[in-house]
Amino acid sequence: MHDELVDHLTRSSPLSRGEALRVIQDVLAYFDETTEDYVRRRHRELQAQGLVNSAIFERIAADLKYRAVAPPELTLRQLRRIVYG
Numbered sequence: 001m002h003d004e005l006v007d008h009l010t011r012s013s014p015l016s017r018g019e020a021l022r023v024i025q026d027v028l029a030y031f032d033e034t035t036e037d038y039v040r041r042r043h044r045e046l047q048a049q050g051l052v053n054s055a056i057f058e059r060i061a062a063d064l065k066y067r068a069v070a071p072p073e074l075t076l077r078q079l080r081r082i083v084y085g
Helices: 004-014 018-033 033-048 053-062 076-084
Strands: none
Touching: 004 018, 033 053, 033 076, 053 076
8 A cells, every 4th residue: 555655755765665654654644633633632732731721722723724634714612612522
C-alpha cells in the first residue's frame, strides 16, 4: 500500500522502506482523527499544560482552521459540547 510514496521517501530521505511505511501510516492515522476526537485530545493536552478552558477553546478553534481537511467552523459552545456532552 502506498508503494509510490514509500519509494519517494526512501529516495529522498535516509529512511528505510519499513521506516517510510511507518511514517506514512502515522501521518494517515493523524489525519484520520475525527474532529471530535481531535478536540477532546487537544483539550486534555492543553489542560495538562495548565491552561484554562477559555484559553483552551479559543486555541482549539484557531487550530481547527489549519487541519488538512478543515471541519466547518465550530463555535466555542459547540467545542465545549464536544468535550463535556
